[in-house]
Amino acid sequence: MAQYSRVSGTVGLITLQNPPVNALCAAVRQGIVEMLKKALSDSKVKSVVICGQNGIFCGGADIKEFGMNMSGPPLVQVIHAIEDANKPMVAAIEGVALGGGLELALGCHYRIAHSKARLGLPEVILGLLPAAGGTQRLPRLIGVPAALDLITTGRHVIAAEALQLGIVDQVTDHKTVDAAVKLAQSVAGKPLDARRISTYPCARPSDLDALFEGEMQKVRQRARGAIAPVACVQAVQAAATLPYTQGIEREKELMVTLFTSGQARALQYLFFSQRAVSKWSTPSGARWDTSKPGPIHKVAVIGLGTMGRGITVALAQTGLSVVAVETQEKQLMGAKKAVSNMLEQGAKRRGVAPTLDKISYSPNIQAIADADLVIEAVFEDMALKKQVFQQLAAVCKPGTFLCTNTSSLDVDQLASQTRSPELVVGMHFFAPAHVMKLLEVVYGPRTSPQAVATAMELGKKMGKVSVAVGNCQGFVGNRMLKLYLEQAFFLLEEGATPELVDRALEEFGFAMGVFRMSDLSGLDVGWKVRKGLMLGETDVSSGQSARIRQGCRYSPLGDLLCEQGRFGQKTGQGWYQYDKPGGRVASSDPWLHSFLESYRAKHGLVARHIDHQEVLERCLYAMINEGFRILEEGIAAGPEDIDVIYVFGYSWPRHRGGPMFYADMVGLAKVLERLEHYQQAHPDVPYLQPCSLLRRLVASGSPPIQRWREVIKKPHSQL
Numbered sequence: 001m002a003q004y005s006r007v008s009g010t011v012g013l014i015t016l017q018n019p020p021v022n023a024l025c026a027a028v029r030q031g032i033v034e035m036l037k038k039a040l041s042d043s044k045v046k047s048v049v050i051c052g053q054n055g056i057f058c059g060g061a062d063i064k065e066f067g068m069n070m071s072g073p074p075l076v077q078v079i080h081a082i083e084d085a086n087k088p089m090v091a092a093i094e095g096v097a098l099g100g101g102l103e104l105a106l107g108c109h110y111r112i113a114h115s116k117a118r119l120g121l122p123e124v125i126l127g128l129l130p131a132a133g134g135t136q137r138l139p140r141l142i143g144v145p146a147a148l149d150l151i152t153t154g155r156h157v158i159a160a161e162a163l164q165l166g167i168v169d170q171v172t173d174h175k176t177v178d179a180a181v182k183l184a185q186s187v188a189g190k191p192l193d194a195r196r197i198s199t200y201p202c203a204r205p206s207d208l209d210a211l212f213e214g215e216m217q218k219v220r221q222r223a224r225g226a227i228a229p230v231a232c233v234q235a236v237q238a239a240a241t242l243p244y245t246q247g248i249e250r251e252k253e254l255m256v257t258l259f260t261s262g263q264a265r266a267l268q269y270l271f272f273s274q275r276a277v278s279k280w281s282t283p284s285g286a287r288w289d290t291s292k293p294g295p296i297h298k299v300a301v302i303g304l305g306t307m308g309r310g311i312t313v314a315l316a317q318t319g320l321s322v323v324a325v326e327t328q329e330k331q332l333m334g335a336k337k338a339v340s341n342m343l344e345q346g347a348k349r350r351g352v353a354p355t356l357d358k359i360s361y362s363p364n365i366q367a368i369a370d371a372d373l374v375i376e377a378v379f380e381d382m383a384l385k386k387q388v389f390q391q392l393a394a395v396c397k398p399g400t401f402l403c404t405n406t407s408s409l410d411v412d413q414l415a416s417q418t419r420s421p422e423l424v425v426g427m428h429f430f431a432p433a434h435v436m437k438l439l440e441v442v443y444g445p446r447t448s449p450q451a452v453a454t455a456m457e458l459g460k461k462m463g464k465v466s467v468a469v470g471n472c473q474g475f476v477g478n479r480m481l482k483l484y485l486e487q488a489f490f491l492l493e494e495g496a497t498p499e500l501v502d503r504a505l506e507e508f509g510f511a512m513g514v515f516r517m518s519d520l521s522g523l524d525v526g527w528k529v530r531k532g533l534m535l536g537e538t539d540v541s542s543g544q545s546a547r548i549r550q551g552c553r554y555s556p557l558g559d560l561l562c563e564q565g566r567f568g569q570k571t572g573q574g575w576y577q578y579d580k581p582g583g584r585v586a587s588s589d590p591w592l593h594s595f596l597e598s599y600r601a602k603h604g605l606v607a608r609h610i611d612h613q614e615v616l617e618r619c620l621y622a623m624i625n626e627g628f629r630i631l632e633e634g635i636a637a638g639p640e641d642i643d644v645i646y647v648f649g650y651s652w653p654r655h656r657g658g659p660m661f662y663a664d665m666v667g668l669a670k671v672l673e674r675l676e677h678y679q680q681a682h683p684d685v686p687y688l689q690p691c692s693l694l695r696r697l698v699a700s701g702s703p704p705i706q707r708w709r710e711v712i713k714k715p716h717s718q719l
């Protein structure tokens with residue numbers, strides 16, 4: 001777990017060995033202590049280098065050990081032993097030095113990093129703080145403002161920035177361990193007192209109180225209820241105001257609070273879920289490790305509206321050749337300009353050259369003849385998409401993978417337009433497609449495992465978190481979202497206001513409540529979808545109530561607003577009013593309130609008091625219940641898939657883990673009981689009927705989320 005050798009005669013070399021990222025598990029910590037003793041007692045050794053195996057310094061504490069009984073020496077003590085050493089200790093940083101890994105390096109007297117190395121204290125992303133002295137040493141080394149930035153955001157810095165900030169002493173383009181050994185030789189015998197960071201005074205900016213007050217305000221606003229960022233500020237404040245030993249005590253105290261919080265559990269679950277979704281499987285038995293992606297060198301994008309443009313940018317950024325086709329000349333000209341601008345801005349931000357030369361544009365679909373994979377991104381209209389798929393089938397070379405960017409349309413219907421339905425797969429991107437991390441990869445009943453593997457691999461190259469899901473109306477994300485939106489509409493009918501519903505959801509942690517979000521994305525989008533599903537129009541001749549469609553309760557509120565031309569921010573009016581069309585600041589609209597009153601009067605509805613708890617239960621439990629149905633049908637392989645989709649695509653608050661994790665935290669029996677309650681109160685809303693999987697889970701003693709798959713076990717044949 002840690003190996004010792006002597007190199008160049010006088011340098012002790014301690015190598016961390018715990019693949020894949022040399023995490024600091026108990027055995028590694030124990031190994032460091034033992035190897036350090038060896039190095040310090042070896043009279044021939046004048047200085048010591050610590051490095052990691054396989055070109056990776058260290059990915060931090062072993063997250064898998066969290067929640068287990070603590071064994072081995074605590075990391076704080078290991079790092080103190082390194083800092084106290086009477087021979088110069090040099091950290092040779094390659095790959096990454098993250099979390100406890102960077103804290104270990106900060107305990108060393110010197111740090112040298114490879115130019116491509118990334119450093120950071122990302123504990124906050126796991127609901128924790130850098131509790132092995134990181135919150136106390138980093139501000140002493142680089143100053144309070146810079147340390148606050150790194151610790152409260154968890155962002156990684158590359159070696160050049162680390163050098164500029166003063167985190168490392170040298171950056172090398174050569175072999176890092178060789179350069180570290182040279183550095184170690186050059187500092188052998190030099191006094192170490194001025195190299196022990198814990199002994200540095202923490203530089204205090206003159207306006208210390210104002211600085212922390214401002215930071216706390218900023219962090220609270222950004223955190224949306226997450227407690228770790230706040231604790232990070234408090235820990236750095238301790239570094240700035242207390243002696244080191246007291247600061248370390250405060251760091252420990254804050255860590256204990258975080259460690260035992262549900263938020264840390266949620267965020268760590270999310271860390272592993274994000275990785276688990278890449279190990280996809282389908283109900284028919286296709287799997288990530290037995291399905292080989294096809295070779296992709298050239299990708300075509302058809303349709304350069306908003307989605308097509310974003311997809312083109314994301315593809316070009318991967319370095320793949322892209323042919324972008326748009327048959328309308330004017331749209332093509334506009335797209336060229338917009339795509340180039342986006343690529344240039346992105347490249348500037350990342351400090352790389354823009355990859356404009358990767359894209360060729362054409363008004364002619366024949367230009368895609370030699371593409372290995374095509375992403376159709378035309379308007380969300382089945383007839384139009386079918387037409388495009390027929391053209392693709394005629395133009396593309398045999399074996400080309402055909403992908404459709406759709407948010408809800410039936411992938412199988414499109415597959416049936418081609419001679420090779422096994423090559424057809426859905427790729428549901430989220431707008432803006434070059435920014436949003438989520439990609440739903442949708443397999444139809446005839447999609448081949450290779451096509452799924454290819455789309456998943458392409459998503460990974462594009463920097464997306466890709467989740468493989470089965471084909472159904474709305475797939476996973478939008479299928480659940482539909483019920484969430486519907487419940488919000490019903491709450492308005494029953495007496496709530498958009499302000500009340502949004503406040504409850506925002507206090508829960510959503511960046512925007514459902515109505516502010518609808519105003520932002522445009523009310524007309526859902527209106528068009530509902531019209532397509534024949535839900536947006538009342539059949540007056542049949543004498544049906546406007547509030548019943550297809551035999552179920554329906555709220556036409558969204559449609560009525562659209563009929564008034566209120567499409568949200570773009571028209572300056574929606575559920576709220578804005579100072580002008582395109583305005584961003586929502587304010588209450590008296591018109592909307594009196595509209596709701598007359599709507600209720602017209603339909604004989606009596607407004608009642610609705611509290612935040614009911615808003616959360618109605619909106620979230622309806623959605624969670626649908627999540628259980630999705631699991632039962634095998635549309636998603638496991639609860640992690642649903643949670644990752646919600647966190648990365650729908651702004652679900654990360655510190656609440658995702659809707660299915662939230663259900664686990666609330667308690668499945670409680671969710672079931674509340675659904676039964678609401679189902680009785682609203683018998684005309686069939687989807688409030690608790691899903692049988694939820695009942696089975698409760699009947700099996702509500703196992704923790706990690707064990708739900710055992711209960712789900714059900715044979716399927718989707719592929």
Ligand code: 3H9
Nearest residue numbers: 021023059060061062063064098099100122130131132275
């Ligand atoms: C901490 O340090 C607390 C201390 O301050 C205080 C203590 C008192 N532990 O991401 P990848 C696994 S908190 C255990 O796919 P990449 C990961 O699950 C820690 N396992 O690779 C995956 O396993 P599998 C602070 C870990 O190349 C495999 O390694 N550190 C850990 O895309 C490959 O991971 C962090 O937050 C770990 N620390 O990215 C860093 N890290 O193959 C978290 C990874 O079974 N890690 N694994 O699915 C990362 O950000 C990325 O993994 C890293 C590599 C950038 C290192």
